[in-house]
Amino acid sequence: MAVTSATRAVVAGPSGRRRRSPVAGYSWSSLLYVAPALLFFAVFVIYPICISVQTSFYEYDGLTLATPVGAANYVAVFTDPSLREALLHSLVLLVFYAALPVLIGLVLAGALSRIRIYGLTFFRAALFIPQVLSSVVVAVAWRGLLAADGPVNDTLRAVGLGSVATSWLGDFDTALPAVGAIGTWVQYGLCMVLFLGGIVGIDRSLYEAARLDGAGAVREFRAITLPALRPQISIALILCITFALRNFDIIWNTTRGGPGTSTAVPSVYIYQDAFQNRALGQASALAVVLTLLILVIVGLVQLALRERSEIRPRSLRRSGGLR
C-alpha cells in the first residue's frame, strides 16, 4: 500500500489528476483550446525556424537579394577549425552547466529534505535566486567578483592562497572554467527545486522502512531518493544541457569569447555572423546544426534514462512505472 501510493504520487503528481490514454484523448474540441497557443507557437517559433533553415542555403546580408549557395554554408560549418574548437568548449561547459548543477542539486535536495532546518523555506528561496536573476545581471556581478582585485581573489589571499589568485576571466587557462562556474551557480538552484519537489512526492514511510532495515543516509539516498527522482533528473538534464549548448548571454557579457578565442562557443559565432558580419546564411547554418546537435544530445539523455528504468524496483514497475 505504502509503495503504490508513493508511486502514484510520483507518477500522477500530488494533484492526482485522472490519467488518460495519450492518443485516444485527442479530439477536435480539445484542439480548439490549444489553438491560440499553437498559433503563437507557429508564428514565433516554427515560422522563424523554417526561415532559418531556408536562409542557411543562401548567402544573405539581410538587405540585398540573397544568392543560393547550396550546402556551402554547411560545408563551412564542418570545416572551420575555430568552430571545432568552439564545440569543444561547449562540451567542457556541459560538465559545468549540466553535470555539476545536477550533482549539487541532488546533494542539496537530499540534505534539505532530510535535515530539519529552521527557515528552510528561506534557504530554498535563497538558493533559487540565481535562476531568477537576469543573466546580464549575473554576468556583470560575476565579472566584478572574479576580477583580479575582486572579492574571490581577496578571499583567496586572506586564507593564504594568494598564489592561486588570478584574473579568472582574463587568463587563457582559467577563463573557460570560470565562465563554467558561473553557469553552475545559475543552474543548481533549478535542479535543487526540481529535486525537492520530487522528494516531497516520495512517501515518508519508505524512508521509515529503510531506516528500520538499518539503512544509512547514503544507502537511503541511493535506494529510494535517487530512483524516485529519475524523471526529475531527466528534466533537469534536458534543461541544463539545452542551456549549456545555446548559452550566449553569460559568455558574451563576461568575456565576449575571449581572451583570444578561449571561451568562444558556437552561439558567439552565430551572433557575430548574424549581427556583426551580416552573414545571415552562415549564421543560420550554424544555428541549424546547433539545434540538431541539442536535439540529438537531449534525445540520447532521454534514451539513456529510459533504458535504465528497466532496473527499477519491481514493485514500481508493476504499478505502471514512469513511462
Add this chain to the structure above:
Amino acid sequence: MLSDRTIDPAKDIMRITSRTFPARRVLLGGLLGVSAVALVGCAAPGSGSGSTAARQDEITAEVTADQIADLGDVTLTLWADQAEEPLMDLLVPVYEEAYPNVTVDVTYKSFDDLIATVVNAANSADAPDLFQGNIGYAVDGALVKAGLVRPLDDVASVYGWEDGAGASTLAPSRWTEDGSTFGDGTLYGMSPISEVQGIYYNESKLTELGLEAPESVEDLEAALPIAAAAGETPIMLGNSDQYAATHIFSDIAATTQDPADIRAWIGGDPDQTFATDGNIEAAETMAEWASNGYFGEGYDGLGNQDAIARFADGDGVFFVGGSWNGAYLDADAFGFGALASGGVGATASPWHISSSSDEAIASIAFLDMLRSPETAQWILDEGRLPVVTDGVTASGALQEQTLDALTATIEAGTQVGYYDWTTTDMLSVMGGGLQEVMAGRTTAEDFVDAVQSAWSKEHGGA
C-alpha cells in the same frame, strides 16, 4: 513558499514529454519538414525590400525656411546614439523653433544596439528619416551597398562642408557606388563630432615620479619602466572587450609607418598588407610591455569602462585612449598628450539621410544646423570634440589640450581611423589575436599573417 504545488507543472511537463514524445516528435518534425520545403520553394530572402526610394531632388542652393514650410506639418524621425542625447536636447528645440511645422522625434539607442539594428531599420517600410550609422563595412558599407542612404555631395558643396580644416573628416563617409571601398568617392554621411587618440596622464603621479608630460610613444616608452619600478601600474588597460589594446597597437604601429598606408589598408586597398615589419615590431612591443607588467595584472579580465573608472580614481599613471574618455576624468588632475605620429581617431558615427525619406530637405536643414559653429561650441561644452573647430573656446586645461591634440593630428593628417572598419569581423580577429600575442601564446609574425589572411578574404591581395 516553494511547496510541492509549485513543482507540479514541471512534473506535468515531464509526463507529457516523456509519455507522448514520439507522437509529438513525429508530428512536429513532419510539420517542420513540410513548412521548410514549402518555404525553400519560395522566393529567395531579400527579394521584397522593405523601403522604397523616394523622389529626392539634388539641391543647388541652401534649403530655405519657406521650402520647409511648404512640407506642411511633418514629423522628422531620428535614430541616434544614446551619447548624442545631451546635444539633441539643445539642438532639437532650436530646430523646431526655426521650422515650426516640423516635429522632431528622436529614438535613442546604445551604441551597440544602434549598430546592430540601424541597417534593418533603414531597410524597413517606415525607416527613420535621419539616423546615425557607423564608419566601415559593417554598417555604412551595408547601407551604401543596399542604396538605403542619400548621397550628400550636393549638400556638402552647397553648405561649404568641403572648405576648412573639417573637410578631411568627411573622407571616411565617402564610398564607391557599389559600397566596396571607402575613403574616396561619393559622400554618404556627415559627423559633426571628432575623436582623437592620445595619452591621458595622472598629473600628480607624473610629478611624484619626476616625469614630463608625454608627447609621443617614445616619451611613453621611456616613462614605463620608471613607473613600474615605483610600484605603479604604468598603463591602465581594460581589454576584455578586445578593442582597447588594438588602439594602443595602432598608435605604436603608426610611429614607424606612413599613416596613409595604414589608412589605405583599412580602406581595403588590395595593394596593401598588414604583414609589415612595422606591425610585427608593434605587436612585439605590445607583448614586451605586457610581459614586463606595464599593463598591470588581469587587463584581459577588465572592461574598458571599468579601466577608465579606475584610472579616474587614481589607479595607473597613463591611460592610452580616445577623447571620448575625457568626460570621465577630473580636468584638474589629468592631462592629455597628443600623438602627432598618428594612430586611432576619426569622427563619431556619421549621420545619414534615408533614401526613402519624403522630408529630405528638412533633414538637410538639420544636418546644416548640426555642423554650425554654435553646435560646435555645444559639442565642446558637452566634453566632446567638434569637427568645426574655428571659433570655439575650450574651458579648462584638459579640454584645451585635447582640442590642441585634435588640431595637431588633423593638420598632420595622421589619423588612421579604426582597424575594425576594414572588415566586419576585424574587431574580433585582431582583438582576439592581439590578446594571444600579449599573453605570449602566438608570435607577432603569426598574428599579422592571421589578420592579413582574414582581411584578404574580403579585399583580395596577398
